[in-house]
Amino acid sequence: MAELLTFENLGNLLMLCFLQAVLGFDNLLYISIESQRAPVAHQKAVRFWGIIVAVALRVILLFVMIRLIDALAEPFFIMNWPGILEGGVNFATVVFVFGGIFIIYTAVKEIGHMLSIEHLGTDVNQKPGKSATQVVLLIVLMNLIFSFDSILSALAITDVFPILATAILLSGAAMLLLADGVTSFLEKNRMYEVLGLFILLIVGVVLLGEAGPAAAHAMHDDALQIKVFGYDIIPMSKSTFYFAVIVLFAVEIIQSGYSRKLNAERRAAAHQ
Structure with a gap:
């Protein structure tokens, strides 16, 4: 145990906590939005158990x-259609x-x-038909997908x-503390839920961009970089992503x- 308490490991821990906080924002946003699809009485429990199970996994x-x-x-498959689709x-x-x-x-x-017209006539507290179990499973699944990026980045540090x-x-403890607050804010400020969905849309594009160099980075072989019609699929930088988020806000x-x-x-x- 004592050998773990080195300045290098403590420095790495601080860096990893910062990394988890930065990369975990979109994850927390997804949890807050998705939990509102569950029955109102179960939303708090859905967020709690969704985060607990996801962190354990x-x-x-x-x-x-x-x-x-x-x-x-x-790579388990190499695409070799020159000028159309290439890469590992x-x-x-x-x-x-x-x-x-x-x-x-x-x-x-x-x-x-x-x-949709149906949504306009629906009470904001009545959520679309998803059971608490379905929402928890979705949160766990997406948490794992989000975490893949952060785990790969973390492994590059230590x-x-x-x-x-x-x-x-x-990071899981921080999500537990913040999830209720973020969800409450979204419920009181409905327009920010739309903003959050557009941020999630950007996150999806970011993840698709990460797929391009995944095999190339892992094998240190630029020939495995995915190319579509001769153009490299290049991931969006984190600074660009957060700049886009700031602009949207x-x-x-x-x-x-x-x-x-x-x-x-x-x-x-009207009063005049």
């Missing part, structure tokens, strides 16, 4: 990946593609539901399992303020 996934990282990195496909590629498509589908479906596991547990805040100003002017004109 994330630690197990980390344990397995540390031992099977080489096997997971090996490994386990990480499949996870990123599946996760990206699923998140984009979820975001588009929920945005479409908000725009391969000391206790340090990695501690960072994951601390800024636009929403400015638009909300402008709408309030217009409504105030209309009320004043």
Whole structure:
């Protein structure tokens, strides 16, 4: 135990906690939005058990990946259609593609539901028909997909399992503390739920971008980089992602303020 308490390991732990916080924002957002699809009486329990089970499975996934990282990195299929589709496909590629498509589908479906006529006549506290178990399973599944990216990034910092596991547990505790607050905020400010769905849409695109160099990075072979019509699929940088999120929030805040100003002017004109 004493050999773990080194300055290097403590520094790595702090770096991993920061990494988990940065990469976990979109995860927390998904949990907050998805939990509202469960029956109202079960939403708090859904968030709690969804996070607990997901964190436990994330630690197990980390344990397995540390031992099977080489096997997971090996491409099991090479696409060789010059000028159309080229590159290698490994386990990480499949996870990123599946996760990206699923998140984009979820975001588009929920945005479409908000725009539907039926939604306009529905009480905001009545959620679409999903059982608590279904929502917990979805949260666990998407937490694992989100965590794949953070685990791969964490393994680039250190391969000391206790340090990695501690960072994951601390991030899980932070999600438990913040999930109710984020959900409550979204319930009181419904317009930000739409904003959150568009952020999830961007997250799906980010994950699809991560699929491009997954095999190439794992095998240190640029020939395995996925190319579509001769162009590399390049992942969006985290700084670009968070800049886009900040811009979306800024636009929403400015638009909300402008709408309030217009409504105030209309009320004043009506009273004259």
